[in-house]
Amino acid sequence: MAHTYSYLFDLPTTGLRFFTVYGPWGRPDMALFKFTKALIEQEKISINNFGNHARDFTYVEDIVQGILSVIDHPFEDVLTSPKHLTPSQSSAKWRILNIGRGEKVELMDFIHCIEKYFNREIQKEFLPLQPGDVAVTFCNTEKLQRDFEYNPSVSIEEGVKKFLDWYVDYYKINI
DSSP states (O other): OHHHHHHHHTOOEEEEEEOSEESTTOOTTSHHHHHHHHHHTTOEEEEGGGGOOEEOOEEHHHHHHHHHHHTTOOOOOOOSOGGGOOTTOOSSSEEEEEESOSSOEEHHHHHHHHHHHHTSOOEEEEOOOOTTOOSBOOOOOHHHHHHHOOOOOOOHHHHHHHHHHHHHHHTTOOO
């Protein structure tokens, strides 16, 4: 839809694709919230693909840095010869950029960060891969790094700790 508007109305458009964003004030249905709550309430979590998932977990501060680096720079670099376009090219002022950390993190390593913080283990039930689920996803941030000097700086350990510090304070958890 954005591409169509860019093409029809000469409107520069940038789409931003976020990869597994986490942090304070995030969605409570996401893994970090659910796993933390389960550990505190001593409930079991279900882990699909027998724990063999990997994601590009991206701390919210890095997402914001990526957005701010792009926001004042509308896309202008259009291809002037539409006759020679490949299916992945366009003559519209349109682009999509990935914003993520740019590295895959094993789900079990992510879970271990939570366990380490609380110094206890989460009860786990390992299940097979769900139909339609993807075992590994991570972000290619090459364009964002090259064109906007994007450099995500929050490690998974630091980001999970920041989230858990916030969570403990916000929900008044005694650890």
